[in-house]
Amino acid sequence: MSGFLRYKKILDLFSEERSSWTVLEISKSLKTPSSTIYRIVREMVTAEFLESASGSYFRLGPAFIKFNRIINFSDPLVRAGQPFLKKLANENPITSVNVLARLYGNNVMCVADYKSPSFKKNTSYQRGKLMPLMNGATSRAIIMQITGKRLENLIKLENFKSDEDKNIFLKDLKSDKKKGYCFTEGQVDKGLIGFAVSISNKKLGIEASLSSIFNLDDFLLEHEPIIYANLTTYGLLVEKYINEIFDDIQKYHHETNSIR
Amino acid sequence: MSGFLRYKKILDLFSEERSSWTVLEISKSLKTPSSTIYRIVREMVTAEFLESASGSYFRLGPAFIKFNRIINFSDPLVRAGQPFLKKLANENPITSVNVLARLYGNNVMCVADYKSPSFKKNTSYQRGKLMPLMNGATSRAIIMQITGKRLENLIKLENFKSDEDKNIFLKDLKSDKKKGYCFTEGQVDKGLIGFAVSISNKKLGIEASLSSIFNLDDFLLEHEPIIYANLTTYGLLVEKYINEIFDDIQKYHHETNSIR
DNA sequence: CTAAATTTCTCATAAATTGAGAATTTTGAA
DNA sequence: TTCAAAATTCTCAATTTATGAGAAATTTAG
Known part of the structure; x- marks a missing residue:
C-alpha cells in the first residue's frame, strides 16, 4: 500500500x-x-x-x-442548479423531491436536493448519497449520455442477471434518449416514481441529471405534461447557467494569468 | 514535503x-x-x-x-443539534440566524445553520465557514470553555494590538463565563448582534456553541430574556442529546466488539 | 493537419516508510 | 492518590517508495 x-x-x-x-x-x-x-x-x-x-x-x-463548503460555493453544477430546485418543487403539481445528481466514479451521486416541506416519506435522495448506477430515473438520465467504451465498462460492473435483462435495459435507454427524458417507478424507493432530464456540459466535464420524485399515490396522468415541461425548462436553464459560470471561470483564469 | x-x-x-x-x-x-x-x-x-x-x-x-454526508449523519454535535436550529429560530421573538459552531484547529467553524426564511441580510454564518477565533458571541462561547495552556496558545495566535486589549478580552471572557452566555455587537458582521451559549461534552471531545444572530434594527431590550431562555433551554437539550448519542455509540461499539 | 500544450513514462538517486519492540504517557478503577 | 492496563509514541535498520530531469506519447485547438 x-x-x-x-x-x-x-x-x-x-x-x-x-x-x-x-x-x-x-x-x-x-x-x-x-x-x-x-x-x-x-x-x-x-x-x-x-x-x-x-x-x-x-x-x-x-x-x-470545509472542503464540502468550497465545492458548494464553487462547483458549477451545484452553483447553477441548486437555486432552481426549490422553484421546481414549487411549480410541480404535487409534492416532490427534486434532485441534482452526477456521475461519481462508477456510481451516481446526489449533489443537491430540495424536498417540498409537505413531502412525507423519507427518500434515498440526499446530498452526498450514492445511488445505484442503472436504477431510477435520476441515474438513467445520466447513463443515457454515456456512450462507447465507457458505457460498456459501466454495464460490465452492473452484472445483469441475463443478456435479456441487459438488452431490455439498453433498449429502454435508447428510447429514453430519443424522448429526451426518463421515467421510472419504484426502482429506488417503493411507492415513489421519478422523472428526469439530462444535464451536461462537455467543456466542464459535467454528466448529470435533474429529477423530480413523487409519491405514486399522489400522481395522476394529467400531471405528466406539466412535470415534463418543468423539468425540461429548468434543465435548459441550469445548462445555460453552467455555461455562464464556465465563461466567468474562463475570464477569471485569463485575468489571473495576465497578472502573472 | x-x-x-x-x-x-x-x-x-x-x-x-x-x-x-x-x-x-x-x-x-x-x-x-x-x-x-x-x-x-x-x-x-x-x-x-x-x-x-x-x-x-x-x-x-x-x-x-460523500464524507461530508457521513459526518452529517454521524457527528454527535451535528446529529444532536441540527434538528433544534429550526425550532430555536421559530421560538425566537425576531427573525434570526441560528448556528452550531465548534473549534476547528485554531479557528471556529460553523457546522450547522438555520436562517429564518424572512431574514434578509447575508451573514458570515454558514456551514463549513471558518469564523474568527475571538470575535462574535458564537466564537466566544467556545473560547470561554478553554483553559490553561491551550487558551494561552490560542491567545498568542490572535496577536492582540496591546496588552490592554488582551486584558479587556480576558476580563470580558471571565464575566461571560460567570453569566453563562455571550453577547456581542457587530464583531463579525456590521448591523448584527449575537447571543451564544456553550455546548460541551468532555468524553466526546466536543467544544462548541449554540448561537442566535439578529439584526440590530429588529432588536428590543424586552426580547433579551426570551432569547436567553431559548438558548439556555435548547443548549441543555442539545447536550442531553449528545449524551444519548454517546451512550448509543458506546453500546454499538460494545456489541461489535463482543461479536469479534 | 500541425504545432503547442498537456500528460505520461523512465530510471538512477535520494528520501521516506515500515514495523518490531521498547519506552512513555494516559486512562480509569479502586 | 495509586497502580495496572491500555493507548500512544519512539527508535532505527531494512525496505520500499517518491523524486525529478528529460524523453516520449497523447491530446487539444487553431
Whole structure:
C-alpha cells in the first residue's frame, strides 16, 4: 500500500453505519501493524481529516466540512442548479423531491436536493448519497449520455442477471434518449416514481441529471405534461447557467494569468 | 514535503475564490516540479479527491461531498443539534440566524445553520465557514470553555494590538463565563448582534456553541430574556442529546466488539 | 493537419516508510 | 492518590517508495 491509497483506505472505513474506529480496529481491518497506523492516523489528525473522539476512537475530521463548503460555493453544477430546485418543487403539481445528481466514479451521486416541506416519506435522495448506477430515473438520465467504451465498462460492473435483462435495459435507454427524458417507478424507493432530464456540459466535464420524485399515490396522468415541461425548462436553464459560470471561470483564469 | 502533507498542501490551494488549478499552476505555487505534481494529482483524481474540470484545470472532487454526508449523519454535535436550529429560530421573538459552531484547529467553524426564511441580510454564518477565533458571541462561547495552556496558545495566535486589549478580552471572557452566555455587537458582521451559549461534552471531545444572530434594527431590550431562555433551554437539550448519542455509540461499539 | 500544450513514462538517486519492540504517557478503577 | 492496563509514541535498520530531469506519447485547438 503506497501513496494516497494508504490514507484513502483508512478514510474508506468510516461510514454512516460505523463512524468511529480505534487504531487497533483499523490495524486489524487493514492487516497493518498498529505502530504504522498510529503514525498515519496522527498525520491525518494534524491535517484535520480525522479527529479523536471519545476514548481511543477516531472519527472523520472537519476538513471535509470545509472542503464540502468550497465545492458548494464553487462547483458549477451545484452553483447553477441548486437555486432552481426549490422553484421546481414549487411549480410541480404535487409534492416532490427534486434532485441534482452526477456521475461519481462508477456510481451516481446526489449533489443537491430540495424536498417540498409537505413531502412525507423519507427518500434515498440526499446530498452526498450514492445511488445505484442503472436504477431510477435520476441515474438513467445520466447513463443515457454515456456512450462507447465507457458505457460498456459501466454495464460490465452492473452484472445483469441475463443478456435479456441487459438488452431490455439498453433498449429502454435508447428510447429514453430519443424522448429526451426518463421515467421510472419504484426502482429506488417503493411507492415513489421519478422523472428526469439530462444535464451536461462537455467543456466542464459535467454528466448529470435533474429529477423530480413523487409519491405514486399522489400522481395522476394529467400531471405528466406539466412535470415534463418543468423539468425540461429548468434543465435548459441550469445548462445555460453552467455555461455562464464556465465563461466567468474562463475570464477569471485569463485575468489571473495576465497578472502573472 | 512528505506524508499526508504532500496531498494536503495541494488541497489547501483550492478555495472559494480560486476553485480550479492547472498542474502547472500548482507546480509553480508549491515550487515543485510538474512531473511530480502530475503524479500526485493523478493519484488524487483516482481517489476522487480531485477531478479534472475544463481544459487542463482540476477542481475538488466528489469524495468531499460523500464524507461530508457521513459526518452529517454521524457527528454527535451535528446529529444532536441540527434538528433544534429550526425550532430555536421559530421560538425566537425576531427573525434570526441560528448556528452550531465548534473549534476547528485554531479557528471556529460553523457546522450547522438555520436562517429564518424572512431574514434578509447575508451573514458570515454558514456551514463549513471558518469564523474568527475571538470575535462574535458564537466564537466566544467556545473560547470561554478553554483553559490553561491551550487558551494561552490560542491567545498568542490572535496577536492582540496591546496588552490592554488582551486584558479587556480576558476580563470580558471571565464575566461571560460567570453569566453563562455571550453577547456581542457587530464583531463579525456590521448591523448584527449575537447571543451564544456553550455546548460541551468532555468524553466526546466536543467544544462548541449554540448561537442566535439578529439584526440590530429588529432588536428590543424586552426580547433579551426570551432569547436567553431559548438558548439556555435548547443548549441543555442539545447536550442531553449528545449524551444519548454517546451512550448509543458506546453500546454499538460494545456489541461489535463482543461479536469479534 | 500541425504545432503547442498537456500528460505520461523512465530510471538512477535520494528520501521516506515500515514495523518490531521498547519506552512513555494516559486512562480509569479502586 | 495509586497502580495496572491500555493507548500512544519512539527508535532505527531494512525496505520500499517518491523524486525529478528529460524523453516520449497523447491530446487539444487553431
